[in-house]
Amino acid sequence: MGPPDTYDGDMSASSYSRLPSVADVAGDIGGVVERLARGETHSFAFGDGGVPEAVIASYDQYDDLRGEESLGRFEAVVPPEELARQLPEMVEAIRRGTFGPPVLAGSDAEPVLVVMSTQQYRTMRGDDEPPPGVLDDPTVRSYDSAPTPGSKPFSMEEWAKDDPFTQQMLEEIRQERGPADG
Numbered sequence: 001m002g003p004p005d006t007y008d009g010d011m012s013a014s015s016y017s018r019l020p021s022v023a024d025v026a027g028d029i030g031g032v033v034e035r036l037a038r039g040e041t042h043s044f045a046f047g048d049g050g051v052p053e054a055v056i057a058s059y060d061q062y063d064d065l066r067g068e069e070s071l072g073r074f075e076a077v078v079p080p081e082e083l084a085r086q087l088p089e090m091v092e093a094i095r096r097g098t099f100g101p102p103v104l105a106g107s108d109a110e111p112v113l114v115v116m117s118t119q120q121y122r123t124m125r126g127d128d129e130p131p132p133g134v135l136d137d138p139t140v141r142s143y144d145s146a147p148t149p150g151s152k153p154f155s156m157e158e159w160a161k162d163d164p165f166t167q168q169m170l171e172e173i174r175q176e177r178g179p180a181d182g
Contacts, residue, residue, distance in 0.1 A: 020046040029084040045137040052137040055121040059111040067124045072101035
């Protein structure tokens with residue numbers, strides 16, 4: 001899965017050249033807030049010239065990944081209208097390398113989304129930085145999951161052999177499933 005093909009509120013993916021621009025996102029920040037609040041939109045990158053420069057993530061993801069502990073946060077929750085006005089300046093600060101902590105947006109009582117640099121998003125998730133010169137949208141990264149050379153499959157018995165608790169749990173699962181389920 002690649003970056004968004006078009007910006008129509010659907011953050012589905014396919015080409016960096018069609019990545020939503022800063023103006024696209026700022027012009028629809030109310031819709032973005034609404035879709036994130038309803039759980040209809042996932043984290044997405046955006047930027048000008050087809051380059052992923054910033055990420056909007058849900059506050060829930062930021063909170064689940066302990067973003068505030070690792071990255072901090074802007075001193076106040078910004079209302080969506082103010083975020084729409086300030087978004088171009090924020091991305092400009094990201095380009096200059098002077099962007100501060102992530103900015104939360106929503107209501108004071110309930111932040112809905114977080115704006116951060118792509119590097120901050122990678123840090124929050126614990127991802128590696130891409131090699132120099134490689135454009136990378138960290139919201140749609142995929143990883144090689146092929147077995148490493150010399151790896152071999154193993155059975156549940158091998159996995160549980162040195163741990164009495166795991167052996168007991170495995171036996172309980174087998175008893176619950178019964179003889180037909182294996």
